[in-house]
Amino acid sequence: MAVRKLVRLGNPALRTRCEPVPEDRIGSAEVQQVIADMIDTLRGSSGSGLAAPEIGVSWQIFVFESELRGDPRPVRTVVNPLLEPHAGELVYDWEGCLSIPDLVGLVPRHPSVRLWGRGRDGESLDLELSGFAGRVVQHEYDHLHGIIFLDRMRDLRSLSFMAEWESLVAGGERAAVG
Numbered sequence: 460m461a462v463r464k465l466v467r468l469g470n471p472a473l474r475t476r477c478e479p480v481p482e483d484r485i486g487s488a489e490v491q492q493v494i495a496d497m498i499d500t501l502r503g504s505s506g507s508g509l510a511a512p513e514i515g516v517s518w519q520i521f522v523f524e525s526e527l528r529g530d531p532r533p534v535r536t537v538v539n540p541l542l543e544p545h546a547g548e549l550v551y552d553w554e555g556c557l558s559i560p561d562l563v564g565l566v567p568r569h570p571s572v573r574l575w576g577r578g579r580d581g582e583s584l585d586l587e588l589s590g591f592a593g594r595v596v597q598h599e600y601d602h603l604h605g606i607i608f609l610d611r612m613r614d615l616r617s618l619s620f621m622a623e624w625e626s627l628v629a630g631g632e633r634a635a636v637g
């Protein structure tokens with residue numbers, strides 16, 4: 460296992476639509492190595508989620524912290540996800556990206572989503588997610604389609620450097636970084 464180097468904005472991997480992982484290859488050493496490295500990389504970062512293109516791999520895989528409690532916090536793996544938003548007005552909250560370091564902005568997201576896919580061992584997943592985790596999976600799902608949070612912002616005037624935001628705006632709040 461290894462912490463991989465995060466690619467940053469400008470790397471074409473972040474603008475590439477990722478390929479699904481063939482189901483019979485999820486258990487292969489190659490795919491399992493990528494998943495293990497993604498979990499290590501997430502744990503070594505300040506983020507709550509990480510998508511494969513953020514380490515330069517164009518497969519439909521992301522990992523995210525499924526709960527905000529625990530040490531280390533539990534991480535869930537999603538392979539070949541499908542995401543469907545539930546009805547409801549979009550909610551604005553603060554978001555950042557491991558591939559666009561140090562910046563945060565207000566991003567509208569669906570208040571809750573249903574997420575299907577395969578887990579780390581190829582098992583079926585069917586999850587209902589809302590709040591912070593719901594925001595993180597929408598951010599990671601976007602990465603698999605070459606979309607970054609700046610594309611989702613409706614107004615760039617909230618874009619801030621993390622340090623300024625933390626000292627002037629956040630009031631102890633945590634941005635969803637993925």
Ligand SMILES: [Zn+2]
Pocket residue numbers: 555556557558598602636637
């Ligand atoms: Zn990101």
